[in-house]
Amino acid sequence: MLALQDVSKSIHGQPVLHRTNLAFPTARTTVVIGPSGCGKTTLLRLMLGLTAPDTGTVVFDGETVTPRSAQALRRRIGYVIQAGGLFPHLSARRNVTLLALHLGRPRAQVDRRVDQLAEVVQISPDMLDRYPSALSGGQRQRVALMRALMLDPPVLLMDEPLGALDPMIRHDLQTDLVEIFAKLGKTVVLVTHDMHEAAHFAHEIVLMREGRVLQRGSLEDLLARPADPFVTEFVRAQRADPRLAQP
């Protein structure tokens, strides 16, 4: 569905992504994980065409992502950023419907879709008339997810979607998200630095460090057959405290 072929990127002369080949299979959830600055956010931005690769190509559904094609392609990719990125001047509902109404979709159809999505993400419809500042962090992320899903895109990119949430809300949303992904059958690429989250969501984990993919595989692969000492170190560091280990 979505693939990077020989893609590299430098910012201000610093390589942030070395030549990389990655394909994200349809209807699977892939988690990209690694310490801060490993190039995972750049990876997402390249896939959305928000930044252009220095070498190689990004291919989406058989089509090359270029500055010209990017705008139309973005409408077929849902994107949720860390703090939600909701527009503060619009109600939650307007945030969700902004693009669809701008593209001239019929009002009734749009309203039906909003009701449907509210149910999917488990948010009460009257919350949608609030402004983002009057919503909790978890509610904001649910609205951001609704916005990303509005045009029913086949692909969903999520950049640290749970990063800014407190633990209780985080747990609830995490559980809900797994259900949502399974139900909708989307190709999901989720970026995080949290191993628990990765373990929770991933069909497959891509572990990155300093602009390179170190290993790709299931959690078991990473634990049992680490491709690099850093893989073991990274996984261990996050599971060091047994009280935090997943049951």
Add this chain to the structure above:
Amino acid sequence: MIARLWLLGCLSLAAEAAAQDTLMVGSKRFTESYILGEIVSQTAAAAGVPAQHRQGMGNTAIVFEALKAGSIDLYPDYTGTIGRQLLGIEATDLETLNRGLRPFGLGVAVKLGFGNTYALALLESEAQRRGIRTLSDLARHPDLRLGLGHEFLERNDGWPGLKRAYRLPHTARGLDHGLAYEAMAQRQIDVMDIYSTDAKIERYKLRVLEDDLRYFPEYDAVLVYRLDLPDRFPAAWAALRELDGAIGAAQMIAMNAQAELDGTPFDQVARGYLGATGRAIDPPSGFLGKLLGPDTWRLTQQHLFLVFASLAAAVAIGVPLGVWAARSPAAAQVIISSVGIAQTIPSLALLALLIPLLGRIGTVPALVALFLYSLLPIVRNVHSGLTGISPSLLESARALGLPARARLWLVELPIASGAILAGIKTSAVINVGTATIAAFVGAGGYGERIVTGLALNDHQLLLSGAIPAAVLALLVQWFFDLTERWIVPAGLRC
């Protein structure tokens, strides 16, 4: 409301264009010039020619520029001023002056019958105590503080030449002529410049110093006119020629006194002189009478038009400029600094600069000046409002797949609307104050009362212009605070 103001403005511009068949009379910004301007325009009107008097347009340079540009057809001036200040020559006879003015398409005629020379004066008591009688005596008292009118201070035939001729050691300080008498009375200054027909010389008990070296030339009152005037308005011209020698010095002093000391309006002083009505009409008495005078509504309309027409233009140009600046950091430097240049020019200087540039006086240069002043706060706030939006919101809008234009209208401008509106509000409130300056070039508004009050040293009249301007500024502020409620999205206000 704004649409109505636009209409009004268009009408006033149309009126300006239709002024072809109206004799336009100008005057400078002091009592005598106001009165002579009235006498001239009423004389023409009596001869059946529609005439309009643009009162107190400014100093000599501004009125002369307006005459050259054809915004007015004639104005009263003095031979010495025309010679020394405008032509830079010593001679003051009409023949020489006419030779000098001809290249500009201008001429001088009709000696009104009195001279009004410059002189320096000090309080009689002080003069007696120190034994000062002539200008030469002044040189021996270097401790005297000189407060001179701005124009006198700068003129070729004013202070610089006088200082040289009499070797005066003093450093003079500039202040408005209308305020100088009060400053004398309160002993803030010791010596001021006066016109010999000033009505206040006696009232303030001043001693006029003798020009013992004969430095000041003759300042005979005359009419300066465009050479095409006699052909365009033959009847008016014939009537105006009748004014030759018609006003004596004592008569002029008496008329100045009527205006300045009794508070009679200029048009009534002139009417009294021309004997058209024969009876003096009581001037509006008291402060309230002046504050709510019959011209209040007209001045309010003019003032509102000046403020909002210039503001509308500044919004129409300033917002796109601000957007452009926010898009391109390279352009931002150029745009913001060039828009800022206007702010560094004092308003009166900017107006004086615009008059020859636009070839006209009145509403147009005032609107242009106000427009230029309004730009900076608007452009700067649009720029800072847009560049201050959090990068993650901008990225969010792009990632959503919104085209650039939709991002600007649906996301960026609404989020920056608070800052943008604040910039517009700043411009509007500053404009209300700055618009009072427009009266110096005959654009009307509350400034008209301030300017006239200054010229007459009439504090009540001055306040009756300043107070409505201040009230209007507050109203404008409130108006924008209200607008904010429905323009700035609710989600941004909590």
